[in-house]
Amino acid sequence: MTYTRTVLLGLTLALVSQGAAQTMLETATTIGVQNTLQSIGTPTMPKVNLPAPGTTGAASPTATTPATAAAAPTVTVTPLTADQQVLLGQARAAYQAGTLPEARRLYETLVTQNYTNPAPHFGLALTLFAQNDDKGAAFELQQFAALAPDRFEGPYNLGVIATRAGRHDEALTLYAQAAGLMKDQAGPAAQRQVLEALAAEQTRKADFAALSTTLAAISVIDPQDLDVQYRLAQARTLSGQGAAALPGVYALLQSAPDRVDAALLLADIYVAQGLPERALRELDAAGPRVKTGDDRAALLLRRADLLAQTGDTRAAVFAAQAATREAPKNAVAYAREGELRAARGDRPGALTAYLNAVKLAPQSAAYRAALAGVRLTLGDNVQAQADAARALTLRPDDATLARALFVQGVAAYRRGQYAQARAALTSSQTRAPSADTALWLGLSAYAARDYAAAASALAESVKLNPTPTARVNLGSALLASARYAEAEAVLRGLVSENPRNAEAWYLLGLSQRAQTRETDARTSLKAAAALGNARAQEALK
Template sequence: MTQRNLKVLLGLLLAATPTAAAQTLLDTSAAVSVQNTLQQSQGGPMTVNFDACNLAPQYCPDGRPPTGEAASGQGAGQAAASPAPASTTPAPATTPPAATSAPVLPPVPFTTAQEATLAQARAALGGGQLPQARGLFESLIAQNYRQPEPHFGLGLTLLALGNLKGANFEFTQLVALAPERPEGPYNLGVIASREGRYADALRLYGEAAGLARGKAGVATQRQILEALAAEQVRARDFAALSATLAEIVTLDPNDVEAQFRLAQAQVLAGQGAAALPGTYAVLERQPARVDAALLVADIYVGQGLPDRAVRELDAAAGRVANGGDRALLLLRKADVLAASGETRAAVFAAQDATREDSRNAGAFARLAELRSLRNDRPGALAAYQKATTLAPKNAAYWAGQAAVRLALGQNAEAVRDAAQALRLKPEAGTLARTQFVQGVAAYRQGQYGPARTALRSSVASLPSAEGYLWLGLSAYALKDYAGAGTALAESVKLDPTPMARQNLASALLAAARYAEAEAILRGLVSDQPKNSEAWYLLGLTQRAQSREAEARQSLKTAANLGNTRAKGALK
């Protein structure tokens, strides 16, 4: 997979990761949504809905029976409460109290009166009468502490009230009294997520998944696994995420989305070949699915088979009916071809993408980049102009257009486009590129002070050999030879081109650092024996060190190569 596409896939994954505040509980009073970890659709994360009464029917206020596998009574599939309202003050970080090492005594059976109180407490919680539910559950705990159910109900109530510390205590008691039930560690994991203790949340969800595995209902197992997967995404543990998603697929083999998310996780875990069967299975059921076709192409690129990736993309483009979808596939084809050095074919693929979706500003910008790679600057400018027309608030497109104008020698126009990019408050990388354009254009117009200022800002946020080269030239023009030497030395360090080395030697010579200049120039004339300017500068450094015989020999060499200044220096 290319770096560009790996970043896209990882960004998709992170965008779908729930925040601590958004982490849902195993709901007991209303249907809730659990965010998927990898796939997003129509601008937001996809959801899987669970019927609360199916998970814990004893909390349904209407008393209706479950519609599928349910975890009733004190069974493993009981669930946690509705998401609590946001607290006005952040809850203090809590950790579960240490469990007692004393043996757990069996619970004392409820009396008839206590069973009636439990039913009242559940009804109050299900009806949103939280203070009443809290009082009833607390009274039951005082009467029959070893029964786990009142601790569970009170934990749910306190969560709904935003009392994380109290809920944490009750779920810890639930774990101690009923260690076989997954609700305790699951809800402790929810609290840990809300408090930003993500490592604890990951561990607790894993414990809950182990307790629920093969015992709880499918819906309950699925919800716990989704929570575990969300924390694995946060931790970027893609190997573990793949195992969790494989469990989800096993629970529901017909869930195409889960199967595709598993393939994505496998690719991010470096298991691209293992992801192919699942991805092809998705395409078999949904042949026009663009994201799956793109993933197949990325897998083949990762396996060193770019030609196979191109053929897969071509085949997928023939299966989709939407021009926008074909444009996406063609743009990925252009990326694969460009990465393989086939820039001409890449330009044609990007051109086809713009024809398929003439409103896709990104397609025109990519076409401009590819034309720039082939030194087709007029063509690149035309493509950028289309991109900036379609997306006038995209700073990166204006910065790209400014760079092309600079390469064409259109300095005033480059400055204008750079100014437009700056007005849009670009991100750091685009800002640095825009400042580079400003600096070079100012230098070319003889405005050396502004040039130095812009180039200093550029290299401060995005160091580059070219940026330091122009910064050095600007400083040299201002007779700041020390500053020029420092900047040019950085340029040489990043990319020791002959031009950078020669300019560094010139700056060192101007700063009277003759020995350093001579060392650089001797290496340069050794690499480029016909470089007349380097021979000339070498002669000057030798003369400055009172070695006239050597200086005249170097100057004669430069003169014989056609250097007119060397001829004058010999007179």
């Protein structure tokens, strides 16, 4: 169902916006983790492995996998001496004070003195990361992960580096590994940071089933976070579990009845279940609960969309118009009203709505191009051409660019500017091929007496959408190009389908006469004349 797919796309965008850039988890500066790191190396600590030589030059989730570890020599973790612990404290203080060169020097000194203790590697990694030396930071984190394979900070922070480098599949693997290790190690804040990083990568990958699991875990950490409840409902809906998301959405609305995003999501879920009438009732019920005009406008616009989808375009227009009254500075509402009015053939009403949208959002190429299109349908070719030209200066997206070029081309054709029309329509057709654009391009070429180009463009229009208008014009262009047999074939097909097409009979007669088949030609011309074609009557004299 088209509307459902649109709804789900909106949900996806909302979810992606939740994923901010990840930051390093500096847990080594907390008391609990300091104690843990400094106790690594007690006699009870088992031997761990360093990555094999040549495998530690860049962050990689495979650096600490069993296969790699099996190939590497075992190294016993060595505890820090008392002097080294003092030096570690000085290095941390320098890092926290922002004196990064000094922190790096101190950490590197510690690494030289005691390479097989994880704490200096971790601190050095954070310092190098702060200095934008991601390669060096990744190397040190790999050493930390090899010396402390049960700690989650290593894979998490390697994941941060992978995210920053755009290696998102790798980051996803590393964050999942960190999430699996952090139980009983991290506090609530650190756990949430890891899970949010994992959620961001799952969202990017559109793995909404896994995302639902991750967000459910976050909601356990902070059950009062209503935004997490909302995101969880979104993820479940996107994973195809909209019905399962309903209890969470209703619970969220019980806690925050004025949340318009939850009300919209609720309506979307019912639409996805094939229950648009229920969705409309939920939107109506939410109206008195929301507090601002902008929120009421959002509900009304969604109502307009639903009504349009169900075929009640008149009520859809009224809903969009009501949205403009609730939020008179909302350009989106005016543009939607204009779109709905144009679809109903209310061109003056659409013009007024789009003029308001453009006034409120003068830098919107899409609104300006839509305004140009309405002016074109009203026959205001000069202003349509001007608006289309203005839209082209506003950095339009590809679809808007193609639309503005189309309007510009048709307006130019109507004004007799055939060279300009052909240039604009050719550019539009290159970006977004359509039967209408090809038709007008063919007409422009025909008007410029370039009949071969006209026939080519009109043939493309017929290929994309074989309307009678495109086919009769193709027949005319083929006839003008002296391709009489091809013209006859096209035109004979037209009169077979619609024997009352006078223009097709007339052109068919001309194509037959050009092939010196006068008897056939007169039969076709008589049929056209009987249907009132004056040119056919003249041709019979």
